[in-house]
Amino acid sequence: MTSRLLSTIILTIVMLFLIGPFLIIVAASLSAGDTLAFPPQGLSFKWVLKVFEIESFRASFVMSMMLAILGTLAALVIGIPVSYALARYKVPFGETVRTIVSAPIIVPGIIVGLALLRYLVIPLGFNIGLALFMAHTALVLPYAVRVVSASMVNLRSDIEEAAVLLGCSRLGAFLRVVLPSIRGGILAAFILGFVTSFNQVPVSLFLSGPGVRTLPIDMLAYLETTYDPSVAALSALLAFMSIGIVFLAERFLGFSRYV
Amino acid sequence: MSDTSFLSLEQLTLAYDDNIAVRNLDLGIKRGELVALLGPSGCGKTTTMRSIAGLLTPKSGVIRLDGADITRVPANKRAVGLVFQSYALFPHLSVFENVAFGLRLKKVAKHELEKRVENGLKSVGLSKFAARKPAELSGGQQQRVALARSMVMEPKVLLLDEPLSNLDARLRLEMRTELQRVQKESGITMIFVTHDQVEALALADRIVVMRDGLIEQIGTPEDIYNKPASAFVADFVGFENVFALEAGQLKTPHGLINLSGSAPAGIAGLAWRPNTVKLDQGPYQGTVLGTSFAGRTREYLLDTPLGPIKAEVDAGFPGHELGTSLNFNLPVEDAAPLARFA
Numbered sequence: 001m002t003s004r005l006l007s008t009i010i011l012t013i014v015m016l017f018l019i020g021p022f023l024i025i026v027a028a029s030l031s032a033g034d035t036l037a038f039p040p041q042g043l044s045f046k047w048v049l050k051v052f053e054i055e056s057f058r059a060s061f062v063m064s065m066m067l068a069i070l071g072t073l074a075a076l077v078i079g080i081p082v083s084y085a086l087a088r089y090k091v092p093f094g095e096t097v098r099t100i101v102s103a104p105i106i107v108p109g110i111i112v113g114l115a116l117l118r119y120l121v122i123p124l125g126f127n128i129g130l131a132l133f134m135a136h137t138a139l140v141l142p143y144a145v146r147v148v149s150a151s152m153v154n155l156r157s158d159i160e161e162a163a164v165l166l167g168c169s170r171l172g173a174f175l176r177v178v179l180p181s182i183r184g185g186i187l188a189a190f191i192l193g194f195v196t197s198f199n200q201v202p203v204s205l206f207l208s209g210p211g212v213r214t215l216p217i218d219m220l221a222y223l224e225t226t227y228d229p230s231v232a233a234l235s236a237l238l239a240f241m242s243i244g245i246v247f248l249a250e251r252f253l254g255f256s257r258y259v
Numbered sequence: 260m261s262d263t264s265f266l267s268l269e270q271l272t273l274a275y276d277d278n279i280a281v282r283n284l285d286l287g288i289k290r291g292e293l294v295a296l297l298g299p300s301g302c303g304k305t306t307t308m309r310s311i312a313g314l315l316t317p318k319s320g321v322i323r324l325d326g327a328d329i330t331r332v333p334a335n336k337r338a339v340g341l342v343f344q345s346y347a348l349f350p351h352l353s354v355f356e357n358v359a360f361g362l363r364l365k366k367v368a369k370h371e372l373e374k375r376v377e378n379g380l381k382s383v384g385l386s387k388f389a390a391r392k393p394a395e396l397s398g399g400q401q402q403r404v405a406l407a408r409s410m411v412m413e414p415k416v417l418l419l420d421e422p423l424s425n426l427d428a429r430l431r432l433e434m435r436t437e438l439q440r441v442q443k444e445s446g447i448t449m450i451f452v453t454h455d456q457v458e459a460l461a462l463a464d465r466i467v468v469m470r471d472g473l474i475e476q477i478g479t480p481e482d483i484y485n486k487p488a489s490a491f492v493a494d495f496v497g498f499e500n501v502f503a504l505e506a507g508q509l510k511t512p513h514g515l516i517n518l519s520g521s522a523p524a525g526i527a528g529l530a531w532r533p534n535t536v537k538l539d540q541g542p543y544q545g546t547v548l549g550t551s552f553a554g555r556t557r558e559y560l561l562d563t564p565l566g567p568i569k570a571e572v573d574a575g576f577p578g579h580e581l582g583t584s585l586n587f588n589l590p591v592e593d594a595a596p597l598a599r600f601a
Contacts, residue, residue: 159313162347162405164334165414166361176360180351 151185541588
C-alpha cells in the first residue's frame with residue numbers, strides 16, 4: 001500500500017515537471033499585462049493575436065516550416081536507402097556507418113552549427129539557407145535511419161523476391177512492396193524529424209544571418225529586445241501544434257510503436 | 260526434344276560466396292511432372308530451387324526450360340513461379356491485389372485481369388476472401404493465396420518451398436490433396452522442396468533425394484521406398500536397421516557377423532525396416548531395451564551383438580518384458596539391397 005502511494009507521488013511529481021512548464025507558458029500567454037510574467041496579470045487573448053501580426057515571426061515561421069519539411073524529406077531520401085542497405089546486406093563497416101549516421105545526435109548541435117559556419121559558410125561562401133538546410137538534414141538523419149530501420153527489421157526479404165518472380169525489377173520491388181510495407185515507419189520518421197528540426201536551436205544559432213532566421217532563433221532575438229508575452233503565446237501555439245501532430249499520428253499510425 | 264528435358268539442369272554448380280552448395284548436378288524433368296526434391300537441411304535442395312527461379316546465379320552449368328537456355332535470364336523474365344515457405348504475401352495489399360500483382364505488371368487488360376484473378380481465387384476456394392488483407396487469413400488460407408498468386412501467371416514451372424511444413428496435421432492433408440488437384444487440373448510442372456519423406460512419397464510422381472549437394476537417388480516413390488540405392492536413402496525413408504556388407508558378412512560395431520542367408524552379389528549393404536525383423540526365431544540373440552505400444556503394432560528396441568536393432572511386430576503377439584532375452588532374425592530375402600553404402 002505504501003509503495004503504491006509512493007509511486008503515485010513520484011508519478012505526480014514527474015508529470016508536474018513535464019507538463020508544468022507548458023502550463024505556465026500557456027497561462028503566461030493569456031496574460032493581459034505587458035511583460036512576460038507568471039502568474040499572469042488578468043486574462044486576454046491579445047498576445048495570442050499579436051503573434052500573427054509580427055512580420056518577422058511570419059517570415060521565420062515559413063523558414064522553419066520549409067527547413068523542417070525539406071530537411072526531413074532529404075533525410076528520408078538518404079536515410080531510407082541507408083536503412084535498407086543496413087538491414088538487407090552485409091555492408092562492410094556496417095557498424096561504423098551506423099555510428100557515423102547517428103553522429104549528429106552525439107555531437108552537440110552547437111558544435112555542428114559552428115563547424116558548418118567556420119568551414120562551409122565563411123570560407124566557401126555557402127548560402128546561409130543552404131547551410132541551414134544541410135544542417136537540418138544531417139540533424140534529422142539519425143532519427144530517420146533509426147525509425148525506418150526499426151520498421152524494416154520485420155520485413156522479410158522474400159516478399160521482394162516474390163515481387164521479382166511476379167515480374168518486378170529489383171527497384172520496382174523496392175518501390176511497390178518495400179516502401180508501402182514500411183510507410184507507417186516512414187511517416188513516423190517524418191513526424192519525429194519534422195518536430196526535431198522545427199524546434200532546433202543550437203545548430204541554427206550560428207547559421208542565422210540577415211533575413212534568414214528560423215522561428216526559435218527569431219523568438220530568442222525577439223525576447224532580447226521585447227519582453228512581452230507574445231513569445232509565450234507563440235510557444236504555446238507551437239506546443240499545441242506539436243501535440244496535435246503527435247496525437248493524430250498516434251491515433252492513425254500507432255506512432256509510439258515506431259519511436 | 261526428349262521427354263525428360265522440359266526442364267533440365269546440366270552440370271549445375273551452385274555456391275554462396277565460396278561455399279559450394281550443389282556440385283555438378285544433372286536433372287531432367289518432364290512437362291507436367293510433380294517432382295520432389297527431398298533431403299535434410301543443408302543438402303542443397305532449396306539452393307537448387309532458388310537457382311531454377313533465378314534468385315541465385317549458378318557458378319557453372321546450364322539451366323534449360325522448354326528448349327531455351329535460361330541460365331542468365333533474370334528472375335523476373337523466367338516464367339517460373341515460386342510459392343515461398345513463409346508465403347511472402349504483400350501485407351499492404353488485399354487478397355485480390357496480391358493475386359493481381361503480377362498481372363498488373365504485365366499490363367493485362369482490366370476485364371481479363373479481373374476474370375483471371377477471380378478464377379484463380381475460385382480454384383483455391385477463396386473467392387469470398389478477395390477483399391481481406393493477408394493478416395486476416397489463417398496460415399492455410401494465406402498459402403492458398405500464394406498458390407493462386409503464382410498460378411494466375413501461368414508459369415511454365417511452379418516451385419514450392421516446403422509447402423506443407425507450416426501447416427498443422429489436418430490442414431497438411433487438405434493442402435496435399437489441394438496441390439495434387441491443382442496440378443492435375445492445370446497440368447503445370449511442379450517441383451517442391453521438402454525434408455519430409457512422407458510428404459514426398461505421398462505427393463510426387465518422382466523423387467530426387469539429395470545429400471551434401473549431390474543427388475543420392477532419383478526414382479518413383481515406390482522405388483525410393485522399396486529400393487533405396489544407398490544407406491543414406493534407406494535411413495531417410497525409414498529403414499532403421501542398415502548394415503554394410505563385407506566379404507558377405509554384416510559389418511557391425513562388434514565385428515563381422517554372418518548373415519542368416521546368402522547375400523546377392525555385388526551389393527554394398529542391406530537394410531531392414533523394423534517390420535521385416537522377425538522375433539522369437541532365428542540365429543541372433545538380443546535383449547529388450549525398450550518397448551512401446553503403437554496401436555496396431557508394438558515396437559521394440561533390442562540390444563544385440565549387431566548393435567541396436569529396431570523391430571516392429573503385430574500387437575496381437577504376446578509382448579516381451581524389458582530385459583527379456585530373445586531370438587530374432589534379419590531375413591535376407593526381406594532386406595533392401597543397397598548399391599552404395601557411403
